[in-house]
Amino acid sequence: MAATTKIALSTLAIAVLGPYCYDRYLALSTIVRNRPGHYEPINIFKGHEIKFRDTHDFRNCEDLLLSEVRGVAILSCDPGRDRWNTVMGTFRPDENLTSGSLWLYDYTSTELGSNDSIKQLAFNDFPHEGDFHPIGMDLDKETSILYVVNHAQSGSCIETFRLEANTLIDIKTITHPLLHAPNSIESVGDGSLYVTNDHMFRSRVSPVLSKFETFSGLPGGTIVHIDLNRTEGAQVVARVPFANGIARLNSTTLAVASSSKPGLYLYGMQLDHSLNFKGMFRTPAAVDNLSVDSEGTLLMAGHPSALELMKISKGRPLCSPNSDSEAERIACDCTAPSWAAQWSEEKGLETLFQGSYFCSSSTMVRDVKRGISLISGLYERGIMVINE
Ligand SMILES: *[C@@H]1O[C@H](CO)[C@@H](O)[C@H](O)[C@H]1NC(C)=O
Ligand SMILES: *[C@@H]1O[C@H](CO)[C@@H](O)[C@H](O)[C@H]1NC(C)=O
Ligand SMILES: *[C@@H]1O[C@H](CO)[C@@H](O)[C@H](O)[C@H]1NC(C)=O
Ligand SMILES: *[C@@H]1O[C@H](CO)[C@@H](O)[C@H](O)[C@H]1NC(C)=O
Numbered sequence: 001m002a003a004t005t006k007i008a009l010s011t012l013a014i015a016v017l018g019p020y021c022y023d024r025y026l027a028l029s030t031i032v033r034n035r036p037g038h039y040e041p042i043n044i045f046k047g048h049e050i051k052f053r054d055t056h057d058f059r060n061c062e063d064l065l066l067s068e069v070r071g072v073a074i075l076s077c078d079p080g081r082d083r084w085n086t087v088m089g090t091f092r093p094d095e096n097l098t099s100g101s102l103w104l105y106d107y108t109s110t111e112l113g114s115n116d117s118i119k120q121l122a123f124n125d126f127p128h129e130g131d132f133h134p135i136g137m138d139l140d141k142e143t144s145i146l147y148v149v150n151h152a153q154s155g156s157c158i159e160t161f162r163l164e165a166n167t168l169i170d171i172k173t174i175t176h177p178l179l180h181a182p183n184s185i186e187s188v189g190d191g192s193l194y195v196t197n198d199h200m201f202r203s204r205v206s207p208v209l210s211k212f213e214t215f216s217g218l219p220g221g222t223i224v225h226i227d228l229n230r231t232e233g234a235q236v237v238a239r240v241p242f243a244n245g246i247a248r249l250n251s252t253t254l255a256v257a258s259s260s261k262p263g264l265y266l267y268g269m270q271l272d273h274s275l276n277f278k279g280m281f282r283t284p285a286a287v288d289n290l291s292v293d294s295e296g297t298l299l300m301a302g303h304p305s306a307l308e309l310m311k312i313s314k315g316r317p318l319c320s321p322n323s324d325s326e327a328e329r330i331a332c333d334c335t336a337p338s339w340a341a342q343w344s345e346e347k348g349l350e351t352l353f354q355g356s357y358f359c360s361s362s363t364m365v366r367d368v369k370r371g372i373s374l375i376s377g378l379y380e381r382g383i384m385v386i387n388e
């Protein structure tokens with residue numbers, strides 16, 4: 001090859017790959033900067049406490065949502081995540097794989113140090129009760145219909161329930177070819193949902209390609225709009241690398257977290273449910289889930305150290321909290337740091353909390369009027385209760 005051709009080709013390669021390499025450099029340098037022991041704790045809360053650390057099976061809580069009118073939080077928790085995590089790629093079920101459950105926490109009487117209580121929501125006639133591995137969920141407050149992503153062993157699906165007092169009445173299970181790796185749900189009313197699929201390559205089908213997709217930052221994740229009254233009209237409305245949490249910022253804007261970019265994508269919602277991309281900003285941690293408080297501030301929680309999180313998910317299948325074996329008890333430890341932040345157009349991105357006090361933060365919610373915020377932890381025991 002002539003020297004000039006070579007130069008031309010490498011210039012072209014740099015022109016094409018340069019921005020991509022720079023993009024990955026930014027993502028990977030975040031991982032390096034946040035490596036264990038180099039992570040500076042930040043905490044601007046007035047007071048905080050971890051509650052219900054020792055409540056049996058109240059651990060591995062991914063999602064968290066508030067019903068401020070009732071003053072309750074609903075949490076989706078799954079001790080079985082230790083052995084079965086379709087997002088992180090842990091597939092070690094045995095015949096005793098524990099099912100997950102949804103919990104109700106009445107936080108109206110919460111004072112730090114008080115003995116408030118949580119209870120498990122009961123199911124009424126739910127065929128998947130023994131194969132329930134809940135992650136993302138959303139409540140349609142008008143109808144009290146709760147949508148829950150279930151990473152069931154029999155296949156991922158969306159469960160719909162009616163929430164009546166402390167009982168979940170099963171309505172139906174929804175599966176759809178476009179919901180191959182469902183993660184989070186945002187209900188926009190009347191059975192109309194935006195759902196994220198975190199990956200194109202599911203770790204259940206191809207662990208290697210799935211990891212490659214995560215680290216390459218390829219936009220394999222999707223946002224799907226589906227109307228449950230007309231599922232045949234479901235369509236992919238955007239593609240996002242490792243699409244994770246999704247939340248409506250206001251009547252026109254949808255926010256979606258990317259855990260691999262890592263960053264936040266903003267979209268305008270059209271009447272026909274298509275999305276138009278409005279912008280993206282980067283975050284110093286892999287954003288997991290999103291929520292929006294009553295003043296329109298976006299709250300996010302996530303994982304500053306992807307490597308620490310992977311280490312935990314890898315060791316967890318061994319975990320047995322009451323075992324005689326020290327190795328099995330240690331496997332239950334949770335050491336991955338947390339990160340929580342808020343964003344608004346006026347004030348930009350502000351970190352509220354980071355550090356290892358609470359492990360593997362996945363969702364933060366805030367009741368503005370009562371001045372209480374809550375953070376759940378993907379592999380943590382209990383819940384972090386905050387006075388702001
Ligand atoms: C499942 O539970 C039963 C009863 O506790 C126990 O005998 C069995 O060894 C367990 N199986 C595994 C694979 O842990
Ligand atoms: C995250 O939160 C949103 C809204 O608060 C919810 O709709 C979604 O399902 C959640 N997803 C996950 C995976 O936590
Ligand atoms: C869609 O289905 C829900 C129940 O799943 C029902 O309450 C609602 O009225 C339906 N909406 C329309 C527009 O048909
Ligand atoms: C919704 O939020 C976006 C982003 O903060 C903002 O640009 C837009 O003006 C808001 N729209 C409404 C109707 O409040």
